[in-house]
Amino acid sequence: MLNKDTGYLFRPADLIWIxxxxxxxxxxxxxxxxxFVVTNQSGIARGLYQESDVRRLHAWMAEEFAASGxxxxxxxxxPHHPDGVVERYRRTCPRRKPGPGMITDLAAQYDVDLSRSFLVGDKDSDLEAAHRAGIAGYLFEGGNLCAFVKSLLSRHPA
Incomplete structure (x- = not known):
């Protein structure tokens, strides 16, 4: 949760940083x-944009982060949603939050110690996904994200 939720974001020009x-x-x-960033992108299943649009957005975000060190x-x-209009993406998926799949997949791929991990989200489904994956979840309700994260880092040493 790095940007404001403006609904079905896929264009860099529409991103508003927190x-x-x-x-x-x-x-x-x-x-x-x-x-790590874990994000539901049901706009793909809803036919509003393509996976390539999301990958392009994420590449742009990565460049923006790199520019600031x-x-x-x-x-x-x-990309899945059980009510999607694009048949290929219409399904219930354990990776879709509040399912823990994206988190557990990343933990396995990167050999992450879940006891030292945490997720910051802005929705109850984020916190549920964290809980179901076995990590701490924290609800960010506004303000400065850096100050919020710094307050959590002392509780979760690497």
């Missing part, structure tokens, strides 16, 4: 944690 987002990722990097180690997204 205050302190880049600095928060930098703080995570400096603390020795891996930084921060790094996202991996972007993960789930």
């Amino acid at each position: 205050e302190g987002a880049r600095e928060a990722v930098n703080a995570i990097n400096d603390a020795g944690h891996l930084a 921060a790094r996202i180690d991996r972007f993960e997204y789930c």
